[in-house]
Amino acid sequence: MGMAGGAMPSRARLHLVPDLPAESDAPKSLDSGTSARRQLDPLLLRVAKGDDGAFAEVFDVVTPAVFGLAKRVLRQAEHAEEVAQEVLLEVWQQAPRFDPARGSGFAWVMTMAHRRAVDRVRATQAASDREVRDGRRSPARDHDQVAEAVEGRLDAEAVHDCIDALTDIQRESVTLAYFGGFTYPEVAEQLQTPLGTIKTRMRDGLIRLRDCLGVTA
Amino acid sequence: MNQDLHALAAAFVLDALDAGEAAEFEAHLPGCDVCMLDVREMSETAAALALTASHAPPGGLRSVVLANARQLPQERSADEADVVDLTARRERRSAPRWLAGVAAAAVVVAGALGATTYQANQRADEAQIASEQIATVLADPNVIVERAAISGGGDGSFAMSPSSGDAVFLTAGLPDAGADRTYQLWAIDEAGATSVGLLEPDAGSAAQLVEMPDGAAAFGMSVEPAGGSPNPTTDPVLLVELPA
Numbered sequence: 001m002g003m004a005g006g007a008m009p010s011r012a013r014l015h016l017v018p019d020l021p022a023e024s025d026a027p028k029s030l031d032s033g034t035s036a037r038r039q040l041d042p043l044l045l046r047v048a049k050g051d052d053g054a055f056a057e058v059f060d061v062v063t064p065a066v067f068g069l070a071k072r073v074l075r076q077a078e079h080a081e082e083v084a085q086e087v088l089l090e091v092w093q094q095a096p097r098f099d100p101a102r103g104s105g106f107a108w109v110m111t112m113a114h115r116r117a118v119d120r121v122r123a124t125q126a127a128s129d130r131e132v133r134d135g136r137r138s139p140a141r142d143h144d145q146v147a148e149a150v151e152g153r154l155d156a157e158a159v160h161d162c163i164d165a166l167t168d169i170q171r172e173s174v175t176l177a178y179f180g181g182f183t184y185p186e187v188a189e190q191l192q193t194p195l196g197t198i199k200t201r202m203r204d205g206l207i208r209l210r211d212c213l214g215v216t217a
Numbered sequence: 218m219n220q221d222l223h224a225l226a227a228a229f230v231l232d233a234l235d236a237g238e239a240a241e242f243e244a245h246l247p248g249c250d251v252c253m254l255d256v257r258e259m260s261e262t263a264a265a266l267a268l269t270a271s272h273a274p275p276g277g278l279r280s281v282v283l284a285n286a287r288q289l290p291q292e293r294s295a296d297e298a299d300v301v302d303l304t305a306r307r308e309r310r311s312a313p314r315w316l317a318g319v320a321a322a323a324v325v326v327a328g329a330l331g332a333t334t335y336q337a338n339q340r341a342d343e344a345q346i347a348s349e350q351i352a353t354v355l356a357d358p359n360v361i362v363e364r365a366a367i368s369g370g371g372d373g374s375f376a377m378s379p380s381s382g383d384a385v386f387l388t389a390g391l392p393d394a395g396a397d398r399t400y401q402l403w404a405i406d407e408a409g410a411t412s413v414g415l416l417e418p419d420a421g422s423a424a425q426l427v428e429m430p431d432g433a434a435a436f437g438m439s440v441e442p443a444g445g446s447p448n449p450t451t452d453p454v455l456l457v458e459l460p461a
Contacts, residue, residue, distance in 0.1 A: 050291060056283055063279070068272035081275050085282055092286040096294035103257050110264035118232045124358060156268045163269070177231035178266050184233040203227040210262040 040105035047095040066113040073117040073181045087113045121181040162212035170205030173198050226255040230263050350426050354378045354385045363457040375436050375457045384427040391421040394440050401441040404433040415445050
């Protein structure tokens with residue numbers, strides 16, 4: 001759909017739910033969007049002390065995103081479930097290393113989740129197979145709406161709007177890498193675009209998303 | 218060169234670099250404030266993308282994860298790790314990042330197979346080394362897993378990495394072997410049985426590494442006099458045939 005002239009979505013949508021005051025010295029980031037994700041950092045600090053009740057709460061907050069991401073990348077619920085298990089147990093084990101001064105807990109968890117999903121898909125499925133089976137990844141709004149709380153859906157919609165505001169090649173570059181698990185040379189091949197262009201589009205695509213979502217470190 | 222590396226921040230955050238480039242970029246990161254800021258902001262941005270894929274997890278996942286976490290030791294914090302002696306630190310640093318997680322996966326699998334008290338009481342470093350080796354077996358995508366009941370009580374699962382011959386025997390609910398008796402493990406081929414170790418169960422459970430010789434057709438366990446026997450002297454209480 002390309003660039004929609006002047007249709008940048010409002011970044012304000014991600015700050016709709018200011019029901020809890022953010023800690024003033026905490027990094028402001030996307031997770032300020034919902035109270036559940038905003039509470040993640042203090043929960044993770046409790047998990048770091050071995051608090052299994054806090055871990056259960058962390059599980060409930062992050063698992064839909066962890067499992068959903070793994071499912072999108074791996075396309076097999078069974079593999080996604082295994083990856084989700086590994087990620088959640090890694091969260092439990094690594095929680096003492098989590099440092100909220102270096103980024104949000106949600107980003108910390110999702111970074112681990114994405115690495116594991118991508119490692120798994122690359123170990124088990126050749127890129128060529130994935131390409132044939134899957135074609136290009138459209139940013140389809142196929143997330144499980146039943147599973148989401150209303151506030152989570154608002155966030156997801158805002159992210160969709162920001163994805164839609166990218167140029168085609170920015171969107172394809174970012175989503176083939178993130179949801180397809182492709183390396184940038186593989187993305188370049190699929191889009192029949194020079195490597196350097198893909199690197200640049202990933203970069204300016206993410207920067208544009210960052211600005212659209214109002215992410216600050 | 219630095220300019221080039223800097224341009225890779227987005228691909229790095231999207232896990233779109235190959236392993237070599239990712240390592241190069243990671244090595245470059247600590248000295249590059251701009252890169253660090255980019256990675257941090259882009260990581261928050263990428264995490265937001267995952268929100269569009271949210272999906273209700275399978276029903277049984279929660280209880281499995283919570284049960285396994287309770288048995289899994291946590292890492293030390295960065296502060297605590299600083300007082301660990303140098304050798305330990307070197308080992309810790311040189312361990313690839315996936316290892317801790319794979320060890321976690323091993324516990325998941327061990328739990329799923331029924332060895333629920335897996336190493337919970339061992340000293341932490343011993344447990345870590347063993348669990349890493351066990352994890353390597355269980356992480357093999359070609360791992361062979363066979364499960365069988367043990368006559369006399371309990372059941373066992375045998376997981377073998379076909380490429381290395383390294384195997385893990387997991388068991389739970391095993392009755393005591395009896396006074397002056399031990400459970401002994403065997404690799405069996407056409408020529409007969411070769412001892413691959415004595416089982417060291419803890420309260421009837423074990424997750425034990427076994428090195429299987431090439432060409433073994435089966436794995437077995439029998440009750441033998443304490444200290445073990447050169448050859449099995451009783452009928453096996455467990456026998457698992459391996460795929461050719």
